[in-house]
Amino acid sequence: MTTTDPHALTGAYALHALDGREAAAFERHLAGCDACGQEVAEFRATTARLALASTVRTPPAMRDQVLRRVTTVRQTPPGAAPPQRVRRGVRRGGGPVRWALAASVAAAVAFGATAVWQYERAEDARLRAAQTQRQAEALAEVLAAPDARSRSARMAGGAGTLVVSPGRDRAVFVATGMSLPPRGKVYQLWFADGEEMRSAGLMDPGRGSQTVLMRGPVGGASDVGITVEPAGGSKQPTSEPVALLDMPA
Structure with missing residues (x-):
């Protein structure tokens, strides 16, 4: 990770995207930061719901993609001055990193859903081929039977x-x-x-x-x-x- 601001690590921590040293340091910060504790809880609840959409394991490269995405956006810690115009209903703390991580999680879920669909299509084709093969064998047995x-x-x-x-x-x-x-x-x-x-x-x-x-x-x-x-x-x-x-x- 290139950032040293622990307030910006809530999403990565909830997604288990921190290595052991980073996770330990963030947990020490988390013990005394209610704002980060709330964000971690929200991220975990969201990722749990998204996980219900697919049971396919995400590719190993997904962690690196998430980490690269996080470092390319401006990260705003809790307590920073809010923008002059804030849309009603939008949480102000940690907004950019939240959306970057959400986009990465959504991409992972979409990838998994596509993989499930492709697997189901292949499985359907396999079952149809097996059924066709059994019918062809049964047809041949009747047509070639000695008593036909x-x-x-x-x-x-x-x-x-x-x-x-x-x-x-x-x-x-x-x-x-x-x-x-x-x-x-x-x-x-x-x-x-x-x-x-x-x-x-x-x-x-x-x-x-x-x-x-x-x-x-x-x-x-x-x-x-x-x-x-x-x-x-x-x-x-x-x-x-x-x-x-x-x-x-």
Whole structure:
């Protein structure tokens, strides 16, 4: 530190930015200075609230940045003559150093918040990639299963193929050149268990050709239907099926 005025060290002390010798000297001053004690308490309360915004450790260089910032501003100790015009509600003692330190703390919090956001984005991407990988593996297992059977039909301006593996109790639907559903609508797949219809997942409304791993086990389904439903799907079909496929023998 380049300053020897202990009144200007309240913020640095609250942020643990003083080395051992400086901290010991300031604590001796603090024992007899109520004004500095009040400022230290305020700084600690403020930094505690700011710390709630981020749990990311600040970079090692942040201490040096804070100390450099402090030495570049004019520091006014308590008791100095106030400026002629003071805005209502602004504390007069130690103003410049308070704002410099506050700016440094805010920069540290912003850095931490950015790091958290970047980490969360990377974690989301990793989870999506893992999910895509698992779906691709499940699709390959059904399509390559020794007991896989298929049935195809023309539908919605294109063609659809149902592939079922009884051994794995899973089914895959392959769409080729199907017309896109109306805006705000989606194709929904269904297993027909006798009179009961069980949702087997949604197709991508923006693609006419796609391969879909149908949701849930095949069970005792007798056939598969495709209906046009509101975006997000329905609990039960709300329209006549655009296609019906018997389970392949």
